[in-house]
């Protein structure tokens with residue numbers, strides 16, 4: 527069976543990667559409906575050997591035979607158009623935060639909570655990139671040792687901000703002033719991603735806290751986060767400290783990580799081998815390394831987790847959700 531697929535935000539960085547990943551995975555697409563704002567309408571897109579024309583997104587865009595719509599065009603577009611698409615019988619997979627915490631919307635990472643997709647009511651949410659890579663690494667350990675507390679420290683690539691963030695870094699490295707970030711990103715680290723909230727955390731930090739609990743289906747998890755922008759183009763790196771309910775052997779952690787779905791273990795410090803953003807770029811795995819006991823608590827562990835924030839962090843995870851819909855015969 528082949529499916530008619532709409533791509534809302536087709537000309538953006540994530541939208542373009544949706545198309546790349548759909549082709550790489552040979553997803554069975556019959557008709558493609560690339561959609562974007564007025565300024566992109568008319569652009570030609572080559573996909574699966576055919577030419578497709580970008581249409582301007584409108585309220586009538588879903589008045590055609592569309593099975594799935596992949597959204598990555600910002601929260602306001604998702605808030606307005608996902609319900610319109612759903613009313614027309616389209617299944618929406620939304621990459622924005624607009625619907626993630628809605629109780630009727632499953633928030634899915636296929637390696638972590640695939641079954642949640644069966645509860646969808648027409649909209650499925652793709653989690654925040656930093657959350658996705660973290661829960662892929664944490665889920666197998668949570669299942670075995672029951673996590674009680676998580677401390678996230680992230681080192682996030684500028685591509686997470688789109689072309690404006692990339693340009694700030696490239697220009698900053700040439701000595702030109704920043705346009706997008708509140709401070710220069712070149713030669714710097716900025717502990718400020720998205721907006722600050724009343725509790726002194728940023729929205730990016732609270733997304734990691736709240737989304738982790740929903741995806742892991744465990745509100746008892748105690749979580750804190752610090753999200754930092756670093757002068758890297760592609761690939762988010764994260765230092766993750768966890769405290770378990772149960773005792774563990776480090777050898778078992780290594781074997782769990784080495785065999786877990788979606789994870790590549792890179793941990794051989796004697797030979798300077800550990801996950802690096804430059805190695806993760808344009809690939810799909812979540813890379814885990816620097817595994818070591820946290821001796822300061824009863825049963826604690828430190829790890830270093832790296833992934834491509836545009837692929838596994840957004841586009842690939844979304845396409846994997848679409849593949850799950852097919853696998854579970856939900857479409």
Ligand SMILES: O=C(O)C/C=C/c1cccc(C(=O)O)c1C(=O)O
Nearest residue numbers: 601621622623624654655682686687
């Ligand atoms: O900045 C990053 O590294 C990740 C940014 C994610 C992001 C940026 C703008 C809007 C959103 C949003 O949809 O809220 C999101 C997200 O959470 O996916």
